[in-house]
Amino acid sequence: MVQIDLSGKVVLVLGGSRGIGEGIVRVLCSAGAVVVFTHTGKRENRTRIAALLDEIAQQGGRAEEAAVDAADPAGTAELAALVADRHGKIDGLVCNAGRNLARPVEQIDPEVWAENIELNLGSAFYGIQAVLPHMIKARFGRIVLVGSTAVFDGGSGAIDYVAAKAGMSGLMAYICRNYARGGITANIIHPSAIETELLMVRYADPDKKSRLLAEIPAGRLGKPEDIAGLAAFLLSSWGDYICGQQLVADGGRTLFNR
Ligand SMILES: NC(=O)c1ccc[n+]([C@@H]2O[C@H](COP(=O)([O-])OP(=O)(O)OC[C@H]3O[C@@H](n4cnc5c(N)ncnc54)[C@H](OP(=O)(O)O)[C@@H]3O)[C@@H](O)[C@H]2O)c1
Incomplete structure (x- = not known):
């Protein structure tokens, strides 16, 4: 039987406590990966995160959480070092933390712009920078970025968000060009x-x-x-030959609305 098998893999998911990230954490754990996921550390989320960890453990999976601001390079690097130390390696990184505050261009002052670029794009760079030394050493790494179809149609949110998500494709291309020969792939x-x-x-x-x-x-x-299955596929051996790709999972919306 064909299966997605991630047993023995260690994956760091940035932004894994809710929504798409939570779905990714669940699916990766059910495929056998050890998953460490981050979140903002908001007090109101504690019970939900505890319930998620509990549910995964009851199903025989293994997940750990860490409150680390995705826009904090030092905190992200520290976490990666801790994960590598505790689990011996980092096979995969999923950069999922993001925020889209819909508002017109006129309302975006430089501070708001910088803050949102930092969260939506900076977080992916900091994540990549943090895991790369461990992946280079192992000559193996799978990086999955979560972008948005807004990069194709502008979206109906904010311009800083689209710009950041488009920037992620640049990160991906750079990683593929410079690190794929060292066993590290990236896809979005x-x-x-x-x-x-x-x-x-x-x-x-x-x-x-x-x-x-x-x-x-x-x-x-x-x-x-729908997104988690694709992420699991890319992180598994089925994704070994997929590198530098922009994969759209949108129920056909982007093509249909061109
Ligand atoms: N939903 C969509 O339709 C859609 C469409 C296109 C792209 N996307 C992208 O998919 C990703 C996930 O979206 P979603 O809809 O699942 O969002 P969501 O429900 O708002 O969840 C966001 C996740 O990221 C975490 N996060 C946010 N800011 C963070 C920070 N500064 N540091 C650490 N973690 C942080 C959140 O943690 P807390 O729980 O602690 O807040 C949460 O786990 C985003 O990158 C988004 O741009 C989503």
Whole structure:
């Protein structure tokens, strides 16, 4: 039987406590990986994170959490060192932490711009920089970035968000060109409308939500698992020959709305 087998793999997921990231954590654990995921450390999330860890443990999986701001390079490097020390290696990195605060260009002052670029793009760079020494040493690494189809159609959120997500493709290309011969690959998954808190905040209005649904040929919003399965595939041996790709998982929305 064909399976996605991640047993023995150690994967760091940046932003894994909710939504797509949580889905990725669940799927990677169920495929046998040891997963360390980060979150912001908000007090109100504690119970939910504890329940997630509990559920994974009860299913025989292994996950650990860490409150590390994804926009903190030193904290991210420290965490990577700790993971490598505790588990002996880091096979995979998933850069998923992100935020899209919809507002027009006129409302974005330099501080807001810098802050959102830092979270949406800086976090991926800091993650890559933190895991790379460990991957280089092992001559093996799988990097999966979570972008957005907004890079193809502009999206309906914020310009800083689209710019940051487009920048992630540059990170990916650079890694492939310079590190693939050393066994390290990078790919980017572009989701569109995935049913998570980040999306629902923007589509709380039922009319707006049905207009969104009408744009999706698949006839439904995406689920975190739709992205998680793809991430697991890329992190597994099935993804060994996939490098430098932009994979769109959007139920057909981007093509349909060109
Ligand atoms: N949902 C969509 O339709 C959609 C579409 C295209 C792209 N995406 C991308 O997919 C990714 C996940 O989106 P989502 O919808 O799952 O978002 P979400 O539900 O808001 O979850 C975001 C995750 O990132 C974590 N995070 C946010 N800021 C962080 C920080 N500064 N440091 C550490 N962790 C942080 C959050 O942790 P806390 O729980 O602690 O806040 C949470 O685990 C994002 O990069 C987003 O841009 C989503």
